[in-house]
Amino acid sequence: MRGPRAGLGRRLLAALLAAGFACAVAPAAARPARIVSLNMCTDELVLRLADPGAIASVTWLSQDPRNANMAELARRVPANQGLVEQVLAARPDLVVAGSYTTRATVSLLRRVGRPAHEFGVPRNLAEMRAQIREMAALLDEEARGEALIAGIDARLDALEARRPARPLRAIVLRPNGFAVGRGSLVDEILTRAGLVNIAAELGIESYGQIALETVALARAEVLILNDTPDGPPSLAHEVLHHPVIARLSDRLRLVTLPSRLWTCAGPSVVDAIEHLVETLEPAR
Amino acid sequence: MAIVARTIGVDLAGRRVLDAVDATLARGEVLGIVGPNGAGKSTLLRVLAGVLAPDVGELRVDGETRAQLGAKALARRVAFLAQEGQAAWSLSAGALVGLGRLPHRRPFAAESEADRAAIAEAMRRCDVSGFAARPVGTLSGGERRRVLLARALAVEAFYLLADEPLAGLDPGHQLDTLRLLRAIAAAGTGVAVVLHDLSLAARFCDRLLLIHQGRGVADGPPEAVLDETRLAEIFGVVALRGLHAGTPFLLPWQTTARRGSDDDRR
Amino acid sequence: MTPVGHDGLRPAVLLPALTVLTLAMLAVSLAVGYEPLDLGQAVADLAAGRATLPALVLVELRLPRALLGGLVGFSLGMAGAAMQGMMRNPLAEPGVVGISSAAAFGAVAAFYSGLSGAMALALPLGGIAGALVATLVLFALLGRGASTTTLILAGVALNSFAGAATALALNLAPNPYAALEIVFWLMGSLADRSMSHVWLALPLMAAGWLLMASTAPALDALSLGEETAASLGFGLTALRVRLIGGAALSVGGAVAVAGAIGFVGLVVPHLLRPLVGHRPGRLLIASGFGGAILVLAADLGVRLAPIRPELKLGVVTALIGAPFLFALVQRLRREAL
Numbered sequence: 001m002r003g004p005r006a007g008l009g010r011r012l013l014a015a016l017l018a019a020g021f022a023c024a025v026a027p028a029a030a031r032p033a034r035i036v037s038l039n040m041c042t043d044e045l046v047l048r049l050a051d052p053g054a055i056a057s058v059t060w061l062s063q064d065p066r067n068a069n070m071a072e073l074a075r076r077v078p079a080n081q082g083l084v085e086q087v088l089a090a091r092p093d094l095v096v097a098g099s100y101t102t103r104a105t106v107s108l109l110r111r112v113g114r115p116a117h118e119f120g121v122p123r124n125l126a127e128m129r130a131q132i133r134e135m136a137a138l139l140d141e142e143a144r145g146e147a148l149i150a151g152i153d154a155r156l157d158a159l160e161a162r163r164p165a166r167p168l169r170a171i172v173l174r175p176n177g178f179a180v181g182r183g184s185l186v187d188e189i190l191t192r193a194g195l196v197n198i199a200a201e202l203g204i205e206s207y208g209q210i211a212l213e214t215v216a217l218a219r220a221e222v223l224i225l226n227d228t229p230d231g232p233p234s235l236a237h238e239v240l241h242h243p244v245i246a247r248l249s250d251r252l253r254l255v256t257l258p259s260r261l262w263t264c265a266g267p268s269v270v271d272a273i274e275h276l277v278e279t280l281e282p283a284r
Numbered sequence: 285m286a287i288v289a290r291t292i293g294v295d296l297a298g299r300r301v302l303d304a305v306d307a308t309l310a311r312g313e314v315l316g317i318v319g320p321n322g323a324g325k326s327t328l329l330r331v332l333a334g335v336l337a338p339d340v341g342e343l344r345v346d347g348e349t350r351a352q353l354g355a356k357a358l359a360r361r362v363a364f365l366a367q368e369g370q371a372a373w374s375l376s377a378g379a380l381v382g383l384g385r386l387p388h389r390r391p392f393a394a395e396s397e398a399d400r401a402a403i404a405e406a407m408r409r410c411d412v413s414g415f416a417a418r419p420v421g422t423l424s425g426g427e428r429r430r431v432l433l434a435r436a437l438a439v440e441a442f443y444l445l446a447d448e449p450l451a452g453l454d455p456g457h458q459l460d461t462l463r464l465l466r467a468i469a470a471a472g473t474g475v476a477v478v479l480h481d482l483s484l485a486a487r488f489c490d491r492l493l494l495i496h497q498g499r500g501v502a503d504g505p506p507e508a509v510l511d512e513t514r515l516a517e518i519f520g521v522v523a524l525r526g527l528h529a530g531t532p533f534l535l536p537w538q539t540t541a542r543r544g545s546d547d548d549r550r
Numbered sequence: 551m552t553p554v555g556h557d558g559l560r561p562a563v564l565l566p567a568l569t570v571l572t573l574a575m576l577a578v579s580l581a582v583g584y585e586p587l588d589l590g591q592a593v594a595d596l597a598a599g600r601a602t603l604p605a606l607v608l609v610e611l612r613l614p615r616a617l618l619g620g621l622v623g624f625s626l627g628m629a630g631a632a633m634q635g636m637m638r639n640p641l642a643e644p645g646v647v648g649i650s651s652a653a654a655f656g657a658v659a660a661f662y663s664g665l666s667g668a669m670a671l672a673l674p675l676g677g678i679a680g681a682l683v684a685t686l687v688l689f690a691l692l693g694r695g696a697s698t699t700t701l702i703l704a705g706v707a708l709n710s711f712a713g714a715a716t717a718l719a720l721n722l723a724p725n726p727y728a729a730l731e732i733v734f735w736l737m738g739s740l741a742d743r744s745m746s747h748v749w750l751a752l753p754l755m756a757a758g759w760l761l762m763a764s765t766a767p768a769l770d771a772l773s774l775g776e777e778t779a780a781s782l783g784f785g786l787t788a789l790r791v792r793l794i795g796g797a798a799l800s801v802g803g804a805v806a807v808a809g810a811i812g813f814v815g816l817v818v819p820h821l822l823r824p825l826v827g828h829r830p831g832r833l834l835i836a837s838g839f840g841g842a843i844l845v846l847a848a849d850l851g852v853r854l855a856p857i858r859p860e861l862k863l864g865v866v867t868a869l870i871g872a873p874f875l876f877a878l879v880q881r882l883r884r885e886a887l
Contacts, residue, residue, distance in 0.1 A: 175727060176727070177741075177742065208858065209858055209859050209860070211583075211584035211585070212611055212742060213583050213584045213585045213587075213607050213611050213612075214584055214585055216603055216606055216607050216610075216611065217585050217587075217603055217604075217607060219603075231725060232662070232664065232723065232724035232725040232728075233661055233662055233664055233666070233667055233725060234662070234723070234725035234727040234728050234731060235661075235727070235731045235734055236725075236727040236730075236731065237725070237727070238742070239742045242610075242742055242744050243610055243744045243745065243746065244606065244607070244610035244611055244744070247601075247606055247610055248606070250601070251603075330777065333781055334780075334781070335777045335780045335781050336777075355783040355784070355785055356783040358783065359781060359782050359783030360783075362781065363781070364777065364778060364781035365778075366774070366775055366777050366778050366781075368775075369774070369775075370774075370775060371773050371774060372638035372772070372773045372774075372775075372830075373638075373773050373823075373828040373829070373830060374556075374828045375773065375827065375828050375829060376555075376556040376557050376827060376828075378557070379557055379827055379828075379829060380773075380774075383770055383771060383773070383774060383782070384782075386767055386770065386771055386782045386783070386784075387782055387783045389767075391764075391766075391767050392766070392767075417555050417556055417557070418556065419556050419828075432774075435774070439782075
């Protein structure tokens, strides 16, 4: 039973916490100088756009080069494990998180008066650009944001000229035998690289598992393996090394694309498109 | 040609169950092993059968030790019928008796003519031929005991050692079993039985070995072993003795005065 | 003698029948899959040495799946029969008593530590080590002739411990996918297996089968109790060694490549026992074939069921086997009264 006294106690505690936090936090300045990022994808954007000196911490996942694109930069700043105590200890003036960051963490941060700015996962390149702009505005680094976008667009235009004359039929095979369906960001990446995603004709709508039999019999011209090379073992990745795939290499192009390039649907996506185009160039 | 055991000593669970016991079983005789409860009779029988290795002493079957003979050869020479006969699986009686031929059969060979003949003969002698196709679980206790005895007979061994083969049998089948054992002995097999019933032991055994508190107390013909003194001291009973058609019999009639006075002390 | 009296079918009738049935299931397993495949054409291509896509799918995908299903099923069926013969208890089975989950832990330790990446054989050896430890613990706990209660309780203890250890190992594994893969290890699956898995596990499983099969006469003798079996010339220590070794090899090898598929060794011996006249020795090989048939049938079900992602094989066998276990326990309780 919660009496009025118990309720009073909780409110008092919350108030104390908020006061304590407010004291711990510097007054909000125009340019954030102590940025904490709680999500690997926001880590990448922050690392690309902000001064290293302004970053208080990024997640520990970003420091692993197998999983993250800016690992070297990430290692120069402190790491957090996404825990609220660590966020408080860093005394941030800006907290960014992903829409998939632990709900408990995010709601607790909101309750103590320092809400995290949440970023979703872009579903196409247009949303990716919008997100870069949003982050740049938040970091007060609009110039850098525009430069990044301009660079991306320039590379995309260059790649367009190098695409194969006729779109090649492609399947993307992800760990655990998942394929990527129509209308996703990966779909757009494939199109930009001069490929057509045949997952839809195989019955995969947005995200679904595809049997290796189906992969073998689908008469694709390109098989893209979404693999983490040199990663620690898991059954999910074993599927990508099944002998049948090696046997298929006689009749189609096998391309290995590290998952980290498009997991976050961020600027590294261009690297993915470039890798595809370069690998497939002799196919013309 | 005999099973000879010398100075057998056995320790079980820290207790000395048998101490310096000598025993001999010759072919062609019926040896009864008698004694009060807990005396060590079953243990001795198991040692003689080669199923339990003694801690002290030596066992020789037809002059050879167990190690010299090997498990299979020993199994062909000595058949053992355990005290509580249980079959873990619901085999047919015929299949169960057939297990007695395992020492003679090569590991995965089919049954031979000799095997089938031995099985049939063993079942006939134990009067269980009619049960051949019936699952053992559907038989009565006594019928099952006879099937197990048939299994032991099917081994066609030189020695047959039976631990309380009469338990659970009705009087008619008890007498039949003992007559059967005598007939087997007469045909050349050495038979040893652990018995509780002193009347039957005295009547049907050529020799008795009396075990008391782990020691061999007496070994000889029944009249010599089961004298008044021993009956009173070891079993605490007084027996009636008589003669019927030339055959002596004894019948434990009442407990001794010493025992009675224990009860009277109130 | 009537063909199916209480002594069951003659081996000369039963074994060929089971072999034919197993081969038929294998053939059906090759014919059924996720995509329509012209089996005849594929076989013709294979025979002619043409590396067409259907031939490729047949050899690299369907063949290993079918073969592995048969081999794993054979191992589990035979191991179940062997354990029941040894413990003289119809509820003994690698899954129920915790040997399969211990094998899964051993395999998980070998796989996620990267050991099997360095040496492929480490995977089945890990499974075998796990199975061996569990079997030894079991025999130490139970001593001679286990009562049903003791057996089930020992199984609960082993299963809980092995399951927890597996979950811990997966949590500690460096790969983020690992924590999700516990379902494979504890429920088993034949999906996406390759011929390399077949070659890896087959020699070890086959060695296990030979060891277990060699105990057939001893298990028959054991029906009459340990002392009678000894008097019939069967050494108990040697029997235990062969049985423990054989069960560990075959179950450990099977679990290492297909995960812990449960209840096969419980259901199959029980169903086949009347057909072999309740003789534990004859039940061994018959249960092997029976297990192969059951696993192949369950795997067919998994592939034909319109459920995606694919059902785990152990789910199907558990759905069949757990009610079976209940019924068996009820029957044993009634008979004991």
